[in-house]
Amino acid sequence: VQLVESGGGQVRPGGSLRLSCAASGFAFTNHNMNWVRQAPGKGLEWVSSINIMGNYIYYADSVKGRFTISRDNAKDSLYLQMNSLRAEDTAVYYCVRLRGYYDALTDSQKYYFDYWGQGTLVTVSS
Amino acid sequence: DIQMTQSPSSLSASVGDRVTITCRASHDISHSLAWFQQKPGRAPKSLIFAASTLHSGVPSKFSGGGSGTDFTLTISSLQPEDFATYYCQQYNSYPLTFGGGTKVEIK
DSSP, rough: OEEEEEEEEOTTOOOEEEEEEEEEEESSSGGEEEEEEEOOOOOOEEEEEEOOSOOOOEEEEETTEEEEEHHHHTTTTTEEEOOOOGGGGEEEEEEEEEEEEEEEETTEEEEEEEOOOOOOEEEEOO | OEEEEOOOOEEOOOEEEEEEEEEEEEOOOOTEEEEEEOTTOOOOEEETTTTTTEEETOTTEEEEEEEEEEEEEEEOOOGGGGGSSSEEEESSOOOSSSSSEEEEOOO
């Protein structure tokens, strides 16, 4: 399993950036995917999730309306379009795969983060 | 939103020590709890899911327990490579949330 993020860099407040994650070593179309970020010296923060078909999408309140997650299954790639960037969006952004399993206790399918990319740094500063 | 609270936020321990980290959820999350290890400058790595199931390739010195709102991560015999920051995370409902982390340092 390999997840390689790219597209990070420095951008001014109010600017835009598009992150990409190239997946390899597994069947990308079998997995829901996520973005998780980590501000410098801080903890982990979930950003967004997308299911296999791209028709179920979730966002953290902190990015809703500004960020858009998408995927291209033909290219085994995950994306994060980030608009109206703020200083507080400065972080390392990780691409994270979800693995599903059957939870007998709740008779439901559950998903957990199993593999992480190495991350790409986004710095929002004037 | 479900808040995840880890304790302690940091601890000092010696090689060979048994270490336990606790994680409390603000609402019942059943067994939908994962643990991650992160070393400085590196991406997090999965350790445990479903509160107590080891992720593939994770050594058995790591163990997890608990259900509902109270969970633990135990390292049975701390080794030099285990000094890192550990995070819990609930995946019972969106938004997915993490604990604040526990930094395990060398005494």
